[in-house]
Amino acid sequence: MVKSSWFILVELLLLLQCLSHFSISQGQGYDFFYLVQQWPGSFCDTKFSCCYPTTGKPATNFTIHGLWPNYSNGSYPYGCNRIALMMEPRMEVSWVSLSCKNNETTFWTHEWDKHGTCSESVLDQHSYFEAALNIKDKVNLLQILEAAGIHPDDKFYKVDDIEEAIKAGSGYTATVQCNSDLSGNAQLFEVYLCVDASGKDLIECPVIPTKKCNPSIQFPIF
Ligand SMILES: *[C@@H]1O[C@H](CO)[C@@H](O)[C@H](O)[C@H]1NC(C)=O
Ligand SMILES: *[C@@H]1O[C@H](CO)[C@@H](O)[C@H](O)[C@H]1NC(C)=O
Ligand SMILES: *[C@@H]1O[C@H](CO)[C@@H](O)[C@H](O)[C@H]1NC(C)=O
Ligand SMILES: *[C@@H]1O[C@H](CO)[C@@H](O)[C@H](O)[C@H]1NC(C)=O
Numbered sequence: 001m002v003k004s005s006w007f008i009l010v011e012l013l014l015l016l017q018c019l020s021h022f023s024i025s026q027g028q029g030y031d032f033f034y035l036v037q038q039w040p041g042s043f044c045d046t047k048f049s050c051c052y053p054t055t056g057k058p059a060t061n062f063t064i065h066g067l068w069p070n071y072s073n074g075s076y077p078y079g080c081n082r083i084a085l086m087m088e089p090r091m092e093v094s095w096v097s098l099s100c101k102n103n104e105t106t107f108w109t110h111e112w113d114k115h116g117t118c119s120e121s122v123l124d125q126h127s128y129f130e131a132a133l134n135i136k137d138k139v140n141l142l143q144i145l146e147a148a149g150i151h152p153d154d155k156f157y158k159v160d161d162i163e164e165a166i167k168a169g170s171g172y173t174a175t176v177q178c179n180s181d182l183s184g185n186a187q188l189f190e191v192y193l194c195v196d197a198s199g200k201d202l203i204e205c206p207v208i209p210t211k212k213c214n215p216s217i218q219f220p221i222f
Helices: 002-025 040-044 104-114 125-138 141-147 159-170
Strands: 032-038 063-070 156-158 175-180 186-196 216-218
Touching (some): 032 125, 141 159
Antiparallel strands (some): 156 216
């Protein structure tokens, strides 16, 4: 009798330990990330136009818009704990600022302040920017699309074909987002992929972003 209640006590302690571990690992304040990449050609040919960074015209390639912490319930945290920005040289190439209203510093500061701060319990600022750059390099979106016969040549392609090509080439479901050029054509603007809360690996998206695309979209020259 004494022995069995002793066992129950030990079991309870073990259970408590598991539960506290569970709450620590769940306590990061977000569930997953969206890695959002943008096509510079679609950024530049709208009514807002674009401005190249001080380093000149960026490479013909997808670049990072952001790495955004999200909740699985579809909402997201923002503006969590602001600190001064430190640069990462690879960002000049892969996280290009094209807006005429922001320079690189203000763009990166905004992304860190609004989104990065909310994953600070897991990734400090340097690790956050590095995580986005590393994940981007795992999937060469442009190469995957070109291998499937989808080129930035101003022609129209089916959104379904674009998403299928990315799924086949990366192993993960992507969501394409569109914007409009000056003539009102829907075009390939952004590609969303999902990343686990540690910022290391691609995952299937817990929440699919709402899509605003025509079935057939243009892939602009850049
Ligand atoms: C979504 O989940 C987060 C974290 O649990 C919570 O803070 C937020 O209020 C939830 N939002 C909605 C719309 O349910
Ligand atoms: C995820 O978060 C981003 C910004 O952090 C927000 O713009 C987007 O609407 C969120 N996505 C979903 C599906 O809730
Ligand atoms: C970027 O813009 C901000 C705000 O307009 C300005 O304070 C800063 O000096 C600019 N930085 C560079 C490198 O041009
Ligand atoms: C385009 O980006 C991918 C992913 O980051 C990278 O692997 C590739 O080298 C880049 N290509 C060019 C031409 O810059």
